Amino acid sequence: MTTDNAGILDTLATRLGERGVLRAEEEVSRYLRDWAGDELGTPLAVVRPRNTAEVADTVKLCHEHNLRVVPQGGHTGLVGGAFPDRDQDELIISLERMNRIRDLDPVNFSMTVDAGCILEAVKQAADAEDCDFPLSLGAQGSCQIGGNVATNAGGLNVLRHGMMRELVLGLEVVLPNGEIWDGLTALHKDNRGYDIAQLFLGSEGTLGIVTGAVLKLVPKPEQTRTAMLGLPSVTSVIELYSLARRGCSDLLSAFELIPRRCIELAMEASPQLSDPMDEAYPWYVLMEVSATGPVDLGEMLEQLLESGMEKALVLDGALASSEAQSQHLWQFRESMLEGQRQRGKHLRTDVSVPISAIPAFVDRADAMVTEVSPDSTVIAYGHVGDGNLHFNILPPPSLSDEDKHTLLHDLEQRLFAILDDFRGSISAEHGIGRTKQAAYLTRLSPTERELLQGIKSLFDPHGIMSRGRILPE
Ligand SMILES: Cc1cc2nc3c(=O)[nH]c(=O)nc-3n(C[C@H](O)[C@H](O)[C@H](O)COP(=O)(O)OP(=O)(O)OC[C@H]3O[C@@H](n4cnc5c(N)ncnc54)[C@H](O)[C@@H]3O)c2cc1C
Incomplete structure (x- = not known):
């Protein structure tokens, strides 16, 4: 650490109090780990202001000394944006004490x-x-x-x-x-x-x-109904979605696509969970309708289920009849993420295409993975009601870490190329941060790049804030 930086930290400690500036390695370590467990850098220190005036005071001092800062929230972001560089020249500003x-x-x-x-x-x-x-x-x-x-x-x-x-x-x-x-x-x-x-x-x-x-x-919704349905194909999932959007008086509040593999991952991660239906189905939909006022949601869901079965879109279904049963169904959605994490390094994506294009996109992307790496496992799930898919890929466990890295990078590039044909987005939800930056930049037109850089330099002419995230340094 330079003498200048040490002096800035001393000044900040005087203004914010000793608990407002953390410097010891054991104190800052918990600010370096994201949900996936990756350690991504070493900060100069962690500053913890208690109010807006203290944030402003801190940033003003950093601006005067050209010191880089990165704001940090709950560090659950999935694109590495909230974490410092390895050069120990960036200050984390954590908002954790501002919770009023x-x-x-x-x-x-x-x-x-x-x-x-x-x-x-x-x-x-x-x-x-x-x-x-x-x-x-x-x-x-x-x-x-x-x-x-x-x-x-x-x-x-x-x-x-x-x-x-x-x-x-x-x-x-x-x-x-x-x-x-x-x-x-x-x-x-x-x-x-x-x-x-x-x-x-x-x-x-x-x-x-x-x-x-x-x-x-x-x-606040006065009533909520949840259902888990078994379906034969992604095409039937999207047809059911269209039916549900029209048949549920626009009261549909969630419509999640879950493949069989994710039900298994959820049961692996949470052994208390048992199969939601008597038989296994290739695809599941976890859906929820909610409303205030005099609406019979139970009747609405049953009619949807009947109509879905008549059209052979739905093969079976479990309707929650209590809050506890509903929570049980949602546990599959939550536990499958943990199950996935336990499988170690894998490709995590967060893409979107028009809702009607989801079946064609999944078909093409699946075929690509089968051709390039037949031993990899695709797990495609997501908020399909918004066209958003996590088309994730688990590499063969036998590969070395280095080979996994190379394979996943290759698969990601191929996947994004398919996405381009659908005019889709490489980041529907998690943002760009550092991890999606290269793929993002290559897809920007010169006009877009100029406009974005203009906005950045208008707000941050010294480039001290979250440098190297979204746009290059
Ligand atoms: C299990 C799991 C499920 C998730 N599901 C979803 C999902 O369904 N939908 C979804 O959108 N995301 C999801 N995420 C991603 C993540 O939760 C969101 O991106 C969330 O909004 C990040 O909030 P955070 O406070 O943790 O931010 P951080 O991870 O701390 O920071 C994220 C970015 O925001 C910046 N930042 C943080 N605080 C501030 C601030 N006060 N001012 C300016 N910049 C700031 C950081 O610098 C960084 O670039 C999920 C993550 C996990 C781990």
Whole structure:
């Protein structure tokens, strides 16, 4: 560490208190590990401000000394954006101590929160006021609202409520020069010129540090019904989706595609789970409808199931008749992620194509994997109600780590080339960060690149914030 940097950290410790600046190796180690367990770098230190003024103060000092910073939330992001370089020249600014619910207005259906609030805590606070904050994802017990804004998080209910972009009314952001931009409006309708707040949605910490957000709430659903269905093919899954979108009065809140292999992975990871139906089926759909008011959701689901069976789209189904049964069905969705993680290194993708193109895309991608590496295992699952698929690939376990790496890289490139033919997205949900950067950059037109670089240099002319994420250094 340079004397200059040590001096900056001393100044910060004086302003934020000793607990506000962590430098010892054993103290910073937990900020370097993401959910997948990869250690990605070594920070100069971890700064933990308690409020917006302390974030601004910290960033201003870093700006004056050209010191690089990276904001960090719950470190559940999956593209390596929240982690420092190995050069020990980047300061992590963790929002974990900023976790206050500032205000909740159940009549305006909005709440204002610190960016370090854990998503689960926000959902609970909304629930206590008979409201719902409808962002739901597997990492909600750890991820923070600031991270959700920065990654434009999606999750299970996007098909009904949209991504984070649609769930934010206003933001408060510390800009890379340390200035605070107060855009904390709670307006549902506001058409004044360019929408500055939206620029931060999905900006992955490259344009500023989100310190507060006004979130859009919806009425808390009074009833929810969940079903797990067995289907013969991906084509029948998409036909059923179309039927469900029309037949469920637009009350469909989740529609997840799960292959048989993932049911097995879930049962491996959580041995208390047993097969959801008497027989095994090649594909499953986990779906949910929810509503307020006098609607008979049970009847609605049964009719959908009947109609799906008549058309030979659905082979069998399990309808949850209690909250406990519903949770049991959702456990398959959660445990299969753990089962996948336990299989070690694999290709994780997060792609999207138009919903109607999913069967053709899966067919082509499957055929490609069979041709290139017949011993690899494809696990394609996802929020198909939004056209979003995790087309993941487990390499043959017998390969060395190096060979696995080479194979997975090759398969990823081939997969993305197929995606290009569908005008699909290489990142439907998790963002670009560092891990998707190369594939992202090669797909940008010169015009797009110029516009993006212009935005970055307008906000961050010294390039101190999250350097090397999304755009190159
Ligand atoms: C089991 C599991 C399931 C998941 N499921 C989904 C899913 O369904 N949908 C989905 O979209 N994602 C999903 N994710 C990915 C992840 O949870 C989201 O990207 C989440 O929004 C990240 O939030 P975080 O607080 O953990 O951010 P971090 O991982 O800490 O950071 C992510 C990025 O945001 C930046 N950042 C963090 N906080 C701020 C801030 N306050 N201001 C500015 N920039 C900031 C970081 O610098 C980094 O670039 C999943 C992850 C896991 C592990």
